Amino acid sequence: MQAGKPILYSYFRSSCSWRVRIALALKSIDYETIPINLVKDGGQQLAIIEYLEETRPTPQLLPQDPKKRAYVRMISDLITGGIQPLQNLSVLKQVGQENQLTWAQKAITSGFNALEQILQSTAGRYCVGDEVSMADLCLVPQVANAERFKVDLMPYPTISRINKTLLALEAFQVSHPCRQPDTPPELRA
Amino acid sequence: MQAGKPILYSYFRSSCSWRVRIALALKSIDYETIPINLVKDGGQQLAIIEYLEETRPTPQLLPQDPKKRAYVRMISDLITGGIQPLQNLSVLKQVGQENQLTWAQKAITSGFNALEQILQSTAGRYCVGDEVSMADLCLVPQVANAERFKVDLMPYPTISRINKTLLALEAFQVSHPCRQPDTPPELRA
Numbered sequence: 001m002q003a004g005k006p007i008l009y010s011y012f013r014s015s016c017s018w019r020v021r022i023a024l025a026l027k028s029i030d031y032e033t034i035p036i037n038l039v040k041d042g043g044q045q046l047a048i049i050e051y052l053e054e055t056r057p058t059p060q061l062l063p064q065d066p067k068k069r070a071y072v073r074m075i076s077d078l079i080t081g082g083i084q085p086l087q088n089l090s091v092l093k094q095v096g097q098e099n100q101l102t103w104a105q106k107a108i109t110s111g112f113n114a115l116e117q118i119l120q121s122t123a124g125r126y127c128v129g130d131e132v133s134m135a136d137l138c139l140v141p142q143v144a145n146a147e148r149f150k151v152d153l154m155p156y157p158t159i160s161r162i163n164k165t166l167l168a169l170e171a172f173q174v175s176h177p178c179r180q181p182d183t184p185p186e187l188r189a
Numbered sequence: 190m191q192a193g194k195p196i197l198y199s200y201f202r203s204s205c206s207w208r209v210r211i212a213l214a215l216k217s218i219d220y221e222t223i224p225i226n227l228v229k230d231g232g233q234q235l236a237i238i239e240y241l242e243e244t245r246p247t248p249q250l251l252p253q254d255p256k257k258r259a260y261v262r263m264i265s266d267l268i269t270g271g272i273q274p275l276q277n278l279s280v281l282k283q284v285g286q287e288n289q290l291t292w293a294q295k296a297i298t299s300g301f302n303a304l305e306q307i308l309q310s311t312a313g314r315y316c317v318g319d320e321v322s323m324a325d326l327c328l329v330p331q332v333a334n335a336e337r338f339k340v341d342l343m344p345y346p347t348i349s350r351i352n353k354t355l356l357a358l359e360a361f362q363v364s365h366p367c368r369q370p371d372t373p374p375e376l377r378a
Contacts, residue, residue: 046270047262054255066243073236077269081235085274094295106283 006031012180012187015084015141021175022137023049027056035182046080049134061134068129071122075115075135079142083111087145104149112146112156119158126162132169140166144177195220201369201376204273204330210364211326212238216245224371235269238323250323257318260311264304264324268331272300276334293338301335301345308347315351321358329355333366 008024010017010033024031029052053061062069085091086107092100122128127135143163146153153160166172173179178189197213199206199222213220218241242250251258274280275296281289311317316324332352335342342349355361362368367378 047259047266050262051259066240070236070240073239077236081270081274085270
């Protein structure tokens with residue numbers, strides 16, 4: 001391991017890990033991956049992204065304008081605080097096998113109903129205007145989770161359109177769960 | 190209503206609202222309260238606090254040092270993304286009356302176990318060092334929730350000590366759920 005190279009403790013499927021991998025890719029930061037099997041709760045990894053933003057400001061993941069920054073953080077917090085914690089592994093385990101799918105779908109559709117409405121007033125090419133922001137790092141992994149839980153995305157045209165545009169970008173591809181060191185062979189692409 | 194005076198849509202008992210009320214009090218921002226009965230999910234209100242920090246930077250709620258800022262955000266996100274969303278009203282409703290207390294206690298103790306350990310290395314007088322930060326705004330409302338759900342706080346001496354120190358500050362008192370325009374008479378103090 002190279003001295004000073006950051007280490008990411010990562011789980012291929014975790015949306016929290018994926019968000020950070022996108023930020024690292026966008027900022028061209030070389031890093032070591034140490035795969036871990038344990039997926040932890042919540043949106044804690046946003047603290048890492050804010051830290052990366054402050055110490056490696058190029059390219060910016062937050063707009064200059066305070067109102068636009070607030071939109072970016074509002075969307076990020078809606079996903080990382082309002083949706084993701086309710087559908088992560090530890091909570092689903094507690095909900096019980098037979099109720100998991102319904103529980104996760106309810107958490108995601110309830111959050112996406114709010115998100116779709118917000119995006120209709122904030123989005124340009126991406127979640128807030130035409131620059132990739134922290135909100136976009138949160139969106140793509142959450143849409144992937146929605147797909148895993150078989151959520152119907154038809155009622156969310158803005159979410160779907162932005163997700164598709166983002167998935168065409170290199171940083172979102174190299175960081176994708178299907179291309180990580182700990183991705184099992186049957187899930188590779 | 191005075192022109193330009195900000196409006197806070199607030200629910201006396203919501204930990205999300207209380208966090209913002211503390212920030213407004215610390216920054217001496219005069220505001221109108223419009224009480225609402227509906228409590229919404231998640232940690233979205235942190236976006237408002239970051240906006241206040243950027244537009245009204247005094248006193249600072251984030252330290253200058255990027256590592257310390259990351260600690261503050263890590264603690265804030267642990268509470269607003271890892272604990273609060275699992276014990277809010279809409280989730281408890283879904284869990285069902287008979288399981289609510291156990292569910293909420295589990296979410297809080299699991300989060301507090303992690304938080305107590307983090308604080309043991311970051312805390313001074315407050316959560317991170319000796320200045321009040323965004324992390325402290327998140328801590329106090331969450332400890333109040335823990336008390337409401339009858340969580341035993343004995344295993345969390347650092348959390349308890351910081352909480353007590355913070356509750357002595359004016360900004361945490363004027364913003365307290367027991368002193369809001371929509372606080373029912375039987376809960377006033």
